[in-house]
Amino acid sequence: MHGEKADGASRGRQVVSSRRGASPGAKARLPRKAATLEDIARAAGVTKSTVSRALGGSTRISAETRERISALARRMHYEPNYLARNLTTRRTLSIGVVLEDIMNPFYTEVAKGIEVVLKQHGYVMLLTSSNCASEEELEITRTLLRNKVDGVLITPVSSDSEPIRMLRARGIPFFIMNERSDNPALNWVDCDNRAGGHLATEYMLKLGHRRFVCLRSTKLRGSRDRFEGFCKAIESYGLSLSDQVILEDAQTREEGRDLVDDLVGRVGTGALPSAMVAVNDAVAIGAMESLFAHGIRVPDDVSLIGYDDISLAGLIRVPLTTIHQEKYSMGQIAATSLLQMLRDGVGKKGTQVVTHPRLIIRQSCRETAS
Amino acid sequence: MHGEKADGASRGRQVVSSRRGASPGAKARLPRKAATLEDIARAAGVTKSTVSRALGGSTRISAETRERISALARRMHYEPNYLARNLTTRRTLSIGVVLEDIMNPFYTEVAKGIEVVLKQHGYVMLLTSSNCASEEELEITRTLLRNKVDGVLITPVSSDSEPIRMLRARGIPFFIMNERSDNPALNWVDCDNRAGGHLATEYMLKLGHRRFVCLRSTKLRGSRDRFEGFCKAIESYGLSLSDQVILEDAQTREEGRDLVDDLVGRVGTGALPSAMVAVNDAVAIGAMESLFAHGIRVPDDVSLIGYDDISLAGLIRVPLTTIHQEKYSMGQIAATSLLQMLRDGVGKKGTQVVTHPRLIIRQSCRETAS
DNA sequence: TTGTACGCGTTATCAA
DNA sequence: TTGATAACGCGTACAA
Numbered sequence: 028m029h030g031e032k033a034d035g036a037s038r039g040r041q042v043v044s045s046r047r048g049a050s051p052g053a054k055a056r057l058p059r060k061a062a063t064l065e066d067i068a069r070a071a072g073v074t075k076s077t078v079s080r081a082l083g084g085s086t087r088i089s090a091e092t093r094e095r096i097s098a099l100a101r102r103m104h105y106e107p108n109y110l111a112r113n114l115t116t117r118r119t120l121s122i123g124v125v126l127e128d129i130m131n132p133f134y135t136e137v138a139k140g141i142e143v144v145l146k147q148h149g150y151v152m153l154l155t156s157s158n159c160a161s162e163e164e165l166e167i168t169r170t171l172l173r174n175k176v177d178g179v180l181i182t183p184v185s186s187d188s189e190p191i192r193m194l195r196a197r198g199i200p201f202f203i204m205n206e207r208s209d210n211p212a213l214n215w216v217d218c219d220n221r222a223g224g225h226l227a228t229e230y231m232l233k234l235g236h237r238r239f240v241c242l243r244s245t246k247l248r249g250s251r252d253r254f255e256g257f258c259k260a261i262e263s264y265g266l267s268l269s270d271q272v273i274l275e276d277a278q279t280r281e282e283g284r285d286l287v288d289d290l291v292g293r294v295g296t297g298a299l300p301s302a303m304v305a306v307n308d309a310v311a312i313g314a315m316e317s318l319f320a321h322g323i324r325v326p327d328d329v330s331l332i333g334y335d336d337i338s339l340a341g342l343i344r345v346p347l348t349t350i351h352q353e354k355y356s357m358g359q360i361a362a363t364s365l366l367q368m369l370r371d372g373v374g375k376k377g378t379q380v381v382t383h384p385r386l387i388i389r390q391s392c393r394e395t396a397s
Numbered sequence: 398m399h400g401e402k403a404d405g406a407s408r409g410r411q412v413v414s415s416r417r418g419a420s421p422g423a424k425a426r427l428p429r430k431a432a433t434l435e436d437i438a439r440a441a442g443v444t445k446s447t448v449s450r451a452l453g454g455s456t457r458i459s460a461e462t463r464e465r466i467s468a469l470a471r472r473m474h475y476e477p478n479y480l481a482r483n484l485t486t487r488r489t490l491s492i493g494v495v496l497e498d499i500m501n502p503f504y505t506e507v508a509k510g511i512e513v514v515l516k517q518h519g520y521v522m523l524l525t526s527s528n529c530a531s532e533e534e535l536e537i538t539r540t541l542l543r544n545k546v547d548g549v550l551i552t553p554v555s556s557d558s559e560p561i562r563m564l565r566a567r568g569i570p571f572f573i574m575n576e577r578s579d580n581p582a583l584n585w586v587d588c589d590n591r592a593g594g595h596l597a598t599e600y601m602l603k604l605g606h607r608r609f610v611c612l613r614s615t616k617l618r619g620s621r622d623r624f625e626g627f628c629k630a631i632e633s634y635g636l637s638l639s640d641q642v643i644l645e646d647a648q649t650r651e652e653g654r655d656l657v658d659d660l661v662g663r664v665g666t667g668a669l670p671s672a673m674v675a676v677n678d679a680v681a682i683g684a685m686e687s688l689f690a691h692g693i694r695v696p697d698d699v700s701l702i703g704y705d706d707i708s709l710a711g712l713i714r715v716p717l718t719t720i721h722q723e724k725y726s727m728g729q730i731a732a733t734s735l736l737q738m739l740r741d742g743v744g745k746k747g748t749q750v751v752t753h754p755r756l757i758i759r760q761s762c763r764e765t766a767s
Numbered sequence: 768t769t770g771t772a773c774g775c776g777t778t779a780t781c782a783a
Numbered sequence: 784t785t786g787a788t789a790a791c792g793c794g795t796a797c798a799a
Contacts, residue, residue, distance in 0.1 A: 059568035061542070063776055074786050079778065087784060104566075109543045110480040110489065111776035114791040119480065121523075121544070130509045132502070139500045142526060151540055153491075154524040156512060170521055172431070173479045174491070196474070198429035312712060339709035342682060344716075433792055444770050449794060459768060481792035484775035770799070776791105783786075 062103040071099050082107070113175055121151045122365065123171035125164065125181040125190075127248070128156045132337040133307075133354055134182070137204060140358025141180060148366055150177070157184065159246075164190050172197060178365045180204060180358075182248070186213065200368045202361040205248055207379070214368070214377040216360045220249035223350045223384035224256025227304055227332045230348075230386055232264050235395035236302035236330060242277035242286060242314060244306045253334060257304055277306055283313025291321050301329060301395050308333035308340045308349055315344065315391070330392035346389035353382045432473040441469050452477070483545055492735065493523045493541035495534065495551040495560075497618070500526075502707040503677075503724055504552070507574060510728025511550060518736050520547070527554065529616075534560050542567060548735045550574060550728075552618070556583065570738045572731045575618055577749070584738070584747040586730045590619035593720045593754035594626025597674055597702045600718075600756055602634050605765035606672035606700060612647035612656060612684060614676045623704060627674055647676055653683025661691050671699060671765050678703035678710045678719055685714060685761070700762035716759035723752045 064075040064082075071078065073092070080088045081096035082105075113119045122145055126134040138154065145152050153176060157164040161184050168190035171179060179201040183191055186208035194201045203215035231239070241257055244250040261268055274286045283305060291299065305311035311333030315325055325331050325345045333340060333349035340347040364378050434445040434452075441448065443462070450458045451466035452475075483489045492515055496504040508524065515522050523546060527534040531554050538560035541549060549571040553561055556578035564571045573585035601609070611627055614620040631638055644656045653675060661669065675681035681703030685695055695701050695715045703710060703719035710717040734748050 059566075061567060065776075075777080076779090076787080077785060079776095080785085083778080089784060092784085104563075106539060106542045108545060108776050110483050110545050111791090112778070113480050114484070114776080114793095115778040117791090119544075129512060130505055132505075135500055135502075135505050139526075142499060142524075146525065149540075151523050151544060152525070153521050154512075155516065155522070156509075169476060170519075172476045174489075174521060175478060175480050193474075196429075197431060339712060342709060342714070343712045344714050346714075434794095435792075445793080446771080446795080447769060450769085453794080457768060462768085478792055481775090482794075484777095484792080485794040487775090768799105771797085773794105773796090775793090778790090780789080781787085783784105 061108075062100075062105045063108070064105075067096065067100050067103060067105055070103065071096050118177055119175050120149055121153055121174065121176045122362070123168075123174070123176040123179040123181075124152050124154045125157050125167055125171075125179065125183075126154070127159050127182050129154065130156075132339065133335050133352075136338070136354035137182075137358040140355040140360075141362045142358075144359050144362035144366070150366070157182075159184060161188060164188065165193075168193055172199070177369055178202070180361050180365060182206060186210070186215070200365060200373050202365045202368075202378075204357055204361045207381075210377075211379075212375065212377050214364060214373075214379065216357050216364075216380040216382065218249065218352045218357070218382045218384055220252035220384070221256040221259075223334060223352070224253035224304075225260045226256070226384055226386050227253075227334060227350050228257045228260035229263075230388075231302045231304065231330060231332060231392065232260060234302075234330065234392060236300075237264075237266060237395075238270065238272075238300035238302070240272045240274065240287075240290065240300050240303045242274050242283055242303065242305040242310050244278050244310075245275060247278055247306060250306050253306060272300060277310045280309040280313035280316075283310035284317045285313075287314045287317035288320075291317065291323070296321055296323055299323065299329060302392075303329055303331045305331065305333050308335045308337045308347060311347055311349070311391075312339075312343055315347075319344070326391050326393040330395075332392055336387050340387075341389060345391050348389045348392045349387050351385040351387045357382060431478070432470075432475045433478070434475075437466065437470050437473060437475055440473065441466050488547050488739075489545050490519055491521045491523055491544065491546045492732070493525075493538075493544070493546040493549040493551075495525055495527050495537055495541075495549065495553075497529050497552050498526045499524065502709065503705055503722075506708070506724035507552075507728040510725040510730075511732045512728075514729055514732035514736070520736070527552075529554060531558060534558065535563075538563055542569070547739055548572070550731050550735060552576060556580070556585070570735060570743050572735045572738075572748075574727055574731045577751075580747075581749075582745065582747050584734060584743075584749065586727050586734075586750040586752065588619065588722045588727070588752045588754055590622035590754075591626040591629075593704060593722070594623035594674075595630045596626070596754055596756050597623075597704060597720050598627045598630035600758075601672045601674065601700060601702060601762065602630060604672075604700065604762060606670075607634075607636060607765075608640065608642075608670035608672070610642045610644065610657075610660065610670050610673045612644050612653055612673065612675040612680050614648050614680075615645060617648055617676060620676050623676060642670060647680045650679045650683035650686075653680035654687045655683075657684045657687035658690075661687065661693070666691055666693055666698075669693065669699060672762075673699055673701045675701065675703050678705045678707045678717060681717055681719070681761075682709075682713055685717075689714070696761050696763040700765075702762055706757050710757075711759060715761050718759045718762045719757050721755040721757045727752060 064078045068075040068078045078096055081093045124141055155167045164184055179194055182205045186206050207215050207217040243254045277283050277286055303314055305314055311331055318325055323329055333347045336349045336351035340349050360380055434448045438445040438448045448466055451463045494511055525537045534554055549564055552575045556576050577585050577587040613624045647653050647656055673684055675684055681701055688695055693699055703717045706719045706721035710719050730750055
């Protein structure tokens with residue numbers, strides 16, 4: 028601890044010239060030169076090939092020299108240069124991860140699932156957000172290619188977007204998350220959103236609700252399927268869709284709040300349907316804010332159901348009944364499968380996994396009074 | 398668009414042998430060989446140095462050839478190999494980011510701030526969690542070194558931990574987040590936790606509270622300073638610390654809940670102090686759960702204040718009064734400063750930034766009845 | 768304005 | 784078991 032400061036300054040390291048700041052006019056500071064195979068070879072009195080073998084765990088080397096060289100390498104704080112290694116081996120032990128948005132608690136969980144698996148296998152993760160913008164997604168993908176990632180995990184804007192084509196063209200193994208494709212060659216893991224939408228709506232129907240507000244989205248991933256599930260459930264009960272209030276463009280918490288604000292402003296608090304189905308938890312939370320702000324109680328006056336089961340769903344004002352998605356698993360599945368592809372090669376037919384939604388009953392829904 | 402499928406398959410590319418899967422017994426699939434400078438040079442009838450200059454924006458090249466080569470490069474879908482480039486330029490345009498835990502909403506916001514800045518400047522982010530474990534942190538740092546990141550952003554287990562020493566020894570620019578150091582050479586951005594702890598407690602005192610439960614931690618980053626702020630505030634009101642209930646080892650929501658469960662079990666619901674100060678929001682949320690479970694209302698019976706202002710703090714059952722930390726800014730500041738160091742070189746004295754906590758008044762605190 | 772030649776750190780293929 | 788040598792893809796002095 029006390030020796031720490033002296034450490035960096037006084038300890039004699041191999042490279043004497045080419046010190047930082049030594050060369051005049053060098054604006055940007057370059058890192059001290061790290062020990063290389065060559066350095067160790069020199070110190071050990073062998074060639075770098077021998078060192079490479081010793082450290083690489085090759086069999087064609089005597090136990091004695093291996094031990095000697097390993098000790099030396101340790102003493103010299105040798106760390107292999109993965110970049111240089113990639114030049115010959117074509118592998119970087121790095122995986123590109125493209126998510127819609129890191130901040131989104133949904134994707135945060137996915138990221139965690141990925142991270143755990145990758146770390147376990149010694150891979151690093153190059154993480155970026157696409158923000159759902161095609162151009163940005165494309166740019167990111169290019170950057171990943173330039174960095175020679177071994178594979179890519181991606182929640183693409185669309186499964187036939189340009190980045191997907193690029194990855195295919197380059198032959199880079201990749202795995203699609205939270206989206207699916209008809210192409211049997213592609214690998215993906217996706218939630219059964221249709222079933223989820225149906226599940227949510229059916230639960231409300233079973234509680235006796237007959238008039239609905241549906242806060243849907245046309246842009247959000249999987250939202251179309253969820254809406255289809257909603258419609259199917261409604262119709263299976265002999266109800267008419269045209270009797271329901273369908274609000275579009277509900278993506279965020281703010282939009283959820285504003286849409287409900289708007290609706291209440293138009294129809295008043297009295298004529299409100301007794302049930303609300305939201306495309307996701309964020310929208311549901313926004314809707315709940317608006318309802319309470321108007322003196323409408325959840326679930327006493329209006330029942331409300333979300334989708335995703337993000338971590339805060341159970342912690343909000345009224346714990347949210349919602350549809351659970353296996354987010355952590357989604358990341359794990361994708362990462363594990365990708366690494367397997369890296370090991371075994373990619374087959375003709377892709378790996379395609381559908382995860383199944385679960386209803387999580389909390390306190391935001393109740394039976395209708397009637 | 399329609400030509401897409403044919404693209405990868407039919408267009409004659411240089412490398413004819415060494416196709417994927419072509420070589421028998423090749424277990425791991427290798428990516429198709431991407432176009433290199435050499436390939437373009439051949440196609441253009443020049444040398445690779447010319448191509449390098451044309452694409453690198455050098456001035457010593459005729460506009461005509463530059464245009465011709467650029468067009469060719471575009472047509473051949475050329476992407477520079479950043480890894481190979483690093484061998485000569487010593488820069489990778491990549492930054493290693495080490496956070497305690499990606500899933501932690503606090504660090505998620507920090508990560509977002511970092512990501513935005515890095516992307517803006519064309520850097521990629523190698524993101525990992527240390528999970529607060531020294532060995533893991535060390536291993537991660539090694540991996541980052543091996544990947545030759547240009548710089549590192551880190552929330553270290555401690556500011557004099559081994560990884561910090563390694564980075565210093567290697568001369569790799571790095572920036573510490575959410576932690577500080579006495580060493581004037583180090584760069585860090587940290588919140589003034591002492592002031593924050595004081596702020597929270599003082600607010601409670603002003604509301605009339607005189608008996609406190611303090612849910613503190615000895616492990617958590619910054620928790621000692623927060624506790625000091627707590628103590629100082631208590632004493633400045635002429636109160637005795639020994640009259641307060643100090644509960645240690647409160648880190649997580651679960652621990653917050655269990656500690657309060659415990660306390661209520663021991664002293665009963667009647668003799669509970671009127672105010673609770675938690676080391677962070679997670680602990681506060683756990684405490685709130687426990688209180689409600691015992692029929693103790695917040696803020697009617699007990700006032701409760703958190704710390705961090707994580708995104709869900711305003712959304713929980715009773716919107717949480719808390720101390721706000723500039724998390725997003727913290728990431729931004731660290732990333733921006735690091736990139737600047739990369740450009741201008743690191744000076745003798747480090748950049749050290751203290752961010753100031755703010756009190757966010759919501760609904761979990763109220764004046765004492767008396 | 769362009770070409771030649773070399774080095775970066777590593778693995779791989781020979782030959783010794 | 785070891786050594787010499789050639790890649791790998793790129794940048795860059797230096798020469799033309």
